[in-house]
Amino acid sequence: MEKIELLLKKADLKYTKQREGILSVLLQNEKQLRAEDIYLALQNNGKEYSLSTIYRNLISLEQAGIVEKTDIPSHNGQFFHLKTEKHLHQLICISCKDTYPIDECPLEPYLHEIGQKQGFQVLGHSFEIFGLCPHCQQKNSERELAHEKK
Amino acid sequence: MEKIELLLKKADLKYTKQREGILSVLLQNEKQLRAEDIYLALQNNGKEYSLSTIYRNLISLEQAGIVEKTDIPSHNGQFFHLKTEKHLHQLICISCKDTYPIDECPLEPYLHEIGQKQGFQVLGHSFEIFGLCPHCQQKNSERELAHEKK
DNA sequence: GTATATGCAAACGCTTTGCCTCGTG
């Protein structure tokens, strides 16, 4: 509750119900969200705010260092999450498109090493794993079973 | 010359002057190119093809495994380059779009581990490093010097 | 009271699509 107030004060941003809503959605969600996901989540709570407001605030919050923006290759568009929790990477189910965060990055030591070796100034990286989540694995094997019975 | 013919035959795609042009631009360029870059390169050679043709062919070529598509964070849009067998991963310069192959994948052991831990059937992964190549680092520091002198 | 946020609609850039014609195999 007051956490949001603090975040906004820290960022020198006025407290509005729209920002309160956006941040509370981000706080409740470990996943990467698109602007529209946030818009819909708020709508489901009876809060009808303009999409452009969502976008503008995500930009402000990003500039304030509160929110982080990611481009997820293979999905289009921008994804946002609170910067404090760092789910840098994820498992992505190619069937249901759900994402499962990975809380640590196995690459940190490697990035340094390869950068030095090639004289490259490393600024960022992307890393995703594709596959089937437990749920879709089960659905798949059920479907295969059904096929075999024919 | 005939390399292009072979690539298209392998992919079961008809030989057209448009495809010849697109592939020759990609062959001459180690860089990541946007569809429009290819369009302009061809135009500079007096070859005026429709942008939608470029897009459609890049999609076909990607599906045929000849071309690879990448999203470069902090730039919008899609970037394309020829896919070569051994360049699984790469360093990508966000300034000049040049790419530097990484010959080994540091993730293999990790993929197994994380898949097991989360009950996820791992089918693939993507991994790219973004930053500044040696050349662009130099250009940047020169520009900063010039600014300081003002 | 003043600066900042909001909503709306329109513009945006990049990409995709429909439809009809053209050219390769």
Place this chain on the structure above:
DNA sequence: CACGAGGCAAAGCGTTTGCATATAC
């Protein structure tokens, strides 16, 4: 000669912007 490929223009999508109004401080 059939079917895939091309061109053009229009639509699509996610995102941004201009402008007038409303709101926090």
